[in-house]
Amino acid sequence: MPVPSARAIVRAREAGLGGAGGPGGGAVRVACRAEAPSRQNGRVDEARLRQLIDDLRDGATSPDEAVAELRRLPFADVGDALVDHHRALRQGLPEAVYGPGKSPDQCVRIVAELLAHDTGPVLLTRTTEAQRLAVLTEHPGGVVGSGSVAWRLPEPFRPYRVLAVSAGTADVPVLDEVVFTLRAYGFAPDRLSDIGVAGLHRVLAHLDRITGADAVVVVAGMEGALASVIGGLTAVPVVAVPTSVGYGAGLDGVTALLAMHASCASGVTVVGIDNGFGAACAVARMLRVPA
Numbered sequence: 677m678p679v680p681s682a683r684a685i686v687r688a689r690e691a692g693l694g695g696a697g698g699p700g701g702g703a704v705r706v707a708c709r710a711e712a713p714s715r716q717n718g719r720v721d722e723a724r725l726r727q728l729i730d731d732l733r734d735g736a737t738s739p740d741e742a743v744a745e746l747r748r749l750p751f752a753d754v755g756d757a758l759v760d761h762h763r764a765l766r767q768g769l770p771e772a773v774y775g776p777g778k779s780p781d782q783c784v785r786i787v788a789e790l791l792a793h794d795t796g797p798v799l800l801t802r803t804t805e806a807q808r809l810a811v812l813t814e815h816p817g818g819v820v821g822s823g824s825v826a827w828r829l830p831e832p833f834r835p836y837r838v839l840a841v842s843a844g845t846a847d848v849p850v851l852d853e854v855v856f857t858l859r860a861y862g863f864a865p866d867r868l869s870d871i872g873v874a875g876l877h878r879v880l881a882h883l884d885r886i887t888g889a890d891a892v893v894v895v896a897g898m899e900g901a902l903a904s905v906i907g908g909l910t911a912v913p914v915v916a917v918p919t920s921v922g923y924g925a926g927l928d929g930v931t932a933l934l935a936m937h938a939s940c941a942s943g944v945t946v947v948g949i950d951n952g953f954g955a956a957c958a959v960a961r962m963l964r965v966p967a
Contacts, residue, residue: 800825
């Protein structure tokens with residue numbers, strides 16, 4: 677049986693591992709069209725696929741074993757959830773678990789699947805005390821931060837300088853979520869808090885850190901003006917996070933959200949209200965490490 681090239685199989689990720697042209701492509705297509713079993717196995721990223729190809733070429737893995745492993749890639753059924761082992765391959769980021777709405781037992785089972793069958797970081801966000809108690813009892817070793825829990829936090833491997841800033845001290849809980857998520861995805865973020873436009877000199881005092889960053893996340897409530905200020909000071913990507921902090925006309929973050937969307941600093945990216953996790957993910961997509 678001809679051995680598929682590394683480039684051919686890695687390229688198959690755009691087709692959901694549906695196969696690529698060239699020698700061996702047909703075998704991959706057959707494997708991925710087969711009915712997916714309820715359990716998955718193996719790390720699903722380019723490094724794992726390349727290792728599988730090398731093992732196949734060297735004879736350490738048989739063609740049938742390789743096909744069986746490819747068949748198990750996409751997801752795992754753990755009852756109430758389909759755990760996506762394929763996400764790191766498609767998006768470059770591992771699947772994260774959103775805590776709200778899930779029972780402690782559901783969180784335990786989903787985290788167990790990710791810890792057992794992936795090797796990257798596992799992130800459970802916006803947890804309750806009951807969820808944290810359950811998952812850390814069953815899966816000790818997690819790091820708690822900003823209401824989230826992370827296992828296997830990596831050493832920083834992304835060579836980019838990311839600065840996360842908040843307009844006010846009241847915005848810090850969302851800022852913490854940004855920073856914790858960035859750490860889980862391989863960054864070593866810098867942070868500044870309480871540099872809002874009510875005291876513009878506080879921003880200017882840190883101008884070198886702002887202009888020296890490769891990306892800036894701006895967390896602001898009230899009228900959300902800090903995002904426009906930062907967007908006007910630097911040419912790098914700026915991701916704005918409106919928060920629900922503010923008085924009556926702040927409308928629980930809607931005023932800041934609309935103001936950021938209407939920013940005169942062109943190209944500012946805006947995520948949802950209080951969505952520090954989403955802002956960190958946006959930065960991770962923008963600053964991909966070349967394969």
